[in-house]
Amino acid sequence: KVSLVHGAHRTGRRTDAAMARWRAYGLGQFIHWGLYSIPGGEWDGKTYNGAAEWIRSWDGITKSAYDSLIYHFNPVKFDATAWAAAAQQMGAKYVTITTKHHDGFCLWPSKYTSYTVASSPYKKDLIKPLVDAYNKAGIDVILYFSIMDWSNPDWRYDIKTKDDSIAFERFKKFTRNQLLELLERYPTTKGLWFDGTWDNAWVKQAAFADELETEMRKMRPGLIIGSRFRADENGKRHFDTNGQLMGDYEQGWERKIPNTITEVHGNDWDCVMTVPENQWGYNAAWKGHIKTTDELLEMLAKCVSLDGNFVLNFGPKGDGSIRKEELSLAREIGDWMAVNQEAIYGCEYAGLEPQNWGYFTKKTGTDKIYMLVFNVPVSGALRVKLPVQTSISKAYRLGQPAQTFVPEEIQASESFIHLKTTSEKHPFVIVLETAKKT
Ligand SMILES: C[C@@H]1N[C@@H](C#Cc2ccccc2)[C@H](O)[C@@H]1O
Numbered sequence: 001k002v003s004l005v006h007g008a009h010r011t012g013r014r015t016d017a018a019m020a021r022w023r024a025y026g027l028g029q030f031i032h033w034g035l036y037s038i039p040g041g042e043w044d045g046k047t048y049n050g051a052a053e054w055i056r057s058w059d060g061i062t063k064s065a066y067d068s069l070i071y072h073f074n075p076v077k078f079d080a081t082a083w084a085a086a087a088q089q090m091g092a093k094y095v096t097i098t099t100k101h102h103d104g105f106c107l108w109p110s111k112y113t114s115y116t117v118a119s120s121p122y123k124k125d126l127i128k129p130l131v132d133a134y135n136k137a138g139i140d141v142i143l144y145f146s147i148m149d150w151s152n153p154d155w156r157y158d159i160k161t162k163d164d165s166i167a168f169e170r171f172k173k174f175t176r177n178q179l180l181e182l183l184e185r186y187p188t189t190k191g192l193w194f195d196g197t198w199d200n201a202w203v204k205q206a207a208f209a210d211e212l213e214t215e216m217r218k219m220r221p222g223l224i225i226g227s228r229f230r231a232d233e234n235g236k237r238h239f240d241t242n243g244q245l246m247g248d249y250e251q252g253w254e255r256k257i258p259n260t261i262t263e264v265h266g267n268d269w270d271c272v273m274t275v276p277e278n279q280w281g282y283n284a285a286w287k288g289h290i291k292t293t294d295e296l297l298e299m300l301a302k303c304v305s306l307d308g309n310f311v312l313n314f315g316p317k318g319d320g321s322i323r324k325e326e327l328s329l330a331r332e333i334g335d336w337m338a339v340n341q342e343a344i345y346g347c348e349y350a351g352l353e354p355q356n357w358g359y360f361t362k363k364t365g366t367d368k369i370y371m372l373v374f375n376v377p378v379s380g381a382l383r384v385k386l387p388v389q390t391s392i393s394k395a396y397r398l399g400q401p402a403q404t405f406v407p408e409e410i411q412a413s414e415s416f417i418h419l420k421t422t423s424e425k426h427p428f429v430i431v432l433e434t435a436k437k438t
Pocket residue numbers: 032051053054195254272280
């Protein structure tokens with residue numbers, strides 16, 4: 001181990017109530033919304049092949065033309081209550097909302113820049129009604145904040161000259177001011193989801209970022225900050241030079257999911273996922289592989305089975321409406337969650353040998369096991385290997401307790417659950433009440 005001043009300040013998981021609440025969420029919603037939502041990946045009749053929220057970086061658009069979008073941002077169809085209701089029906093327990101993406105446009109009327117909603121035709125703060133509506137719907141709010149800020153002339157990708165250094169000092173002050181402003185304005189928010197922290201200029205700010213993280217945690221006890229915020233003094237990100245996780249949970253799982261529990265290293269983590277392959281902001285074309293409800297449910301099940309949260313992204317349009325495809329996905333996910341949420345909320349890695357038919361979760365603090373079935377074998381026989389000296393006292397279908405199963409024990413602590421049919425059309429859950437053999 002090397003001695004570090006600005007590495008991880010804690011080993012192992014946080015054990016406080018605020019983090020336990022975060023750990024129990026299971027399912028979250030991500031919202032990417034801003035000026036990029038107006039063009040939706042298209043400009044002058046041409047389609048931008050990258051992620052729609054990165055269109056400003058495309059050489060097919062002039063920066064000034066993009067920045068002028070602020071004069072056209074007027075989301076008259078924005079309805080925070082309707083957004084929150086759709087998220088609640090989907091079963092999201094938290095939402096991560098972009099307060100400021102890489103383009104630097106602020107969805108709140110920040111005092112520290114004019115590049116905000118206050119300078120748009122809409123004028124009004126968008127974050128407060130969102131926080132209030134989601135909280136009222138029983139959904140916690142995490143604020144997404146991009147350190148990289150293309151609108152700020154003091155931002156630098158790297159610090160090469162004295163002028164760079166002077167400018168970046170101004171930028172660091174601006175960044176701290178905005179973050180403290182967000183914490184002051186929205187006191188019920190539970191965490192900050194940082195992005196845009198990979199460039200050298202920021203990676204070199206280990207001491208400043210460490211001090212700022214400490215200051216924010218003092219300001220908001222229980223605040224949840226992921227591994228993407230800061231680097232250690234050797235430039236190590238997510239995991240410090242000693243391999244210890246920076247922050248409270250791992251933020252490396254962007255559009256990907258671990259396959260084994262060993263990849264998780266005993267940490268908390270979230271997977272943030274797009275519905276198209278790689279589009280976070282509204283994308284008019286909606287082309288390529290669009291994930292189905294069952295595909296997204298399997299991602300959710302896999303994340304929770306490996307101790308993570310699954311955060312599904314929505315990209316509202318520039319006018320504040322949510323596209324019908326996303327609303328119908330939310331509805332279908334919600335219909336499944338209405339029956340099966342017990343296998344998701346407050347659940348964790350079950351510690352059982354993975355099986356091909358799907359995923360195990362376990363209700364935290366109990367011996368209750370859930371079998372989330374996605375791949376019914378032609379035999380209809382689902383293999384279950386329990387810890388030695390553990391037996392199944394009851395097995396039934398979640399949502400249909402009268403549909404019980406009598407496990408066939410094939411050897412010590414290994415059984416088959418024989419399905420009554422192999423023609424299931426959608427994922428389902430079997431509950432196993434287990435007990436230690438006396
Ligand atoms: C949560 C996601 N992170 C952002 C990014 C990125 C990115 C940047 C460079 C290379 C690969 C990915 C996306 O724009 C979205 O906000």
